[in-house]
Amino acid sequence: MNQLSLSTVILFSQNTIMALCISLLGIASSQAVTYDIDPTHTNVRFAIDHFNTSTNTGGFYNVTGQLDYDPAAKTGDISLVIPLNSLNTGDTAFDIALKSADFFDVDQFPLAQFKSTKWHFLTEGDKTSVSKVDGMLTLHGKTNPITLTATKFNCYLNPILKKPVCGGDFTTTIDRTKWGISKYTLLGITEKVQLNIQIEAAKR
Numbered sequence: 001m002n003q004l005s006l007s008t009v010i011l012f013s014q015n016t017i018m019a020l021c022i023s024l025l026g027i028a029s030s031q032a033v034t035y036d037i038d039p040t041h042t043n044v045r046f047a048i049d050h051f052n053t054s055t056n057t058g059g060f061y062n063v064t065g066q067l068d069y070d071p072a073a074k075t076g077d078i079s080l081v082i083p084l085n086s087l088n089t090g091d092t093a094f095d096i097a098l099k100s101a102d103f104f105d106v107d108q109f110p111l112a113q114f115k116s117t118k119w120h121f122l123t124e125g126d127k128t129s130v131s132k133v134d135g136m137l138t139l140h141g142k143t144n145p146i147t148l149t150a151t152k153f154n155c156y157l158n159p160i161l162k163k164p165v166c167g168g169d170f171t172t173t174i175d176r177t178k179w180g181i182s183k184y185t186l187l188g189i190t191e192k193v194q195l196n197i198q199i200e201a202a203k204r
Contacts, residue, residue: 032070035166035201037080039064044082044112045196048176051188058089058098060112067201069166071128071155076119078133078199082112102183105140112139114146129153133170139179148172148197158202167200 045059065080084106089095099106116135121128130153137146153168176182177191185191 032068032073032075032077033164034204035067035069035164036204037063037065037067038165038200038202041167041198041200042080043198044080045198047194047196049190049192056089056094058087058095060084061086061088063199065201067166067199069155074119074121074128076116076130076133078114078116078135080114080197080199082114084110084112103181109140112137114138117145130168137174137179140181142179144174144178146172146174161202164203165200167198170197170199171195172197 039062042063042065043059043061044063045057047055047057050056060082063080063082065078068075068077070076084104085099087095087098087104087106089098098104101108114135114137116133118134119130120132120134122131130150132150133148135146135148136143148170149172151169151171153166155164155166157163158165171194173192173194175191176193177185182191183189
């Protein structure tokens with residue numbers, strides 16, 4: 001092999017190695033970080049109009065799940081498991097009624113689940129933030145798509161846990177009849193239910 005050919009091979013090898021290193025560095029820098037949902041700082045609260053007068057509210061607690069998030073790559077994934085028996089409206093009798101077969105039927109359907117399908121990001125100047133999260137909500141034995149709008153989302157170094165924590169607030173309005181919960185819609189309790197979801201998750 002002549003000197004020119006040898007130089008070409010060496011140069012090609014160096015370029016190949018450099019390209020591989022850059023590629024591997026890019027992969028490493030864009031890998032999502034996994035966070036575990038903190039049940040003490042995560043809940044799903046609801047509000048529903050009551051015969052066009054007051055608004056009934058309540059919430060579900062002890063929510064568990066996992067968050068995978070990579071702001072640099074603008075990707076995310078979240079899954080939530082919501083124990084319906086944790087329902088609390090502040091009124092024991094109302095809790096019992098909502099847990100019955102007329103509404104959530106927690107004996108037959110003890111859990112609700114949300115699994116994201118796509119995250120949306122908004123870039124303003126040099127700042128990128130989460131704007132919406134599309135996903136599938138499974139409730140009362142039925143699964144339908146919903147979109148959660150982020151009112152805020154942020155990550156920070158938690159001084160108590162001494163590890164990164166991500167969290168935020170999301171909201172959406174669903175039609176409960178799509179999940180087979182239609183009791184009293186003809187008598188004045190609207191089918192529209194507003195959901196307000198608070199999540200917080202710590203790095204695994």
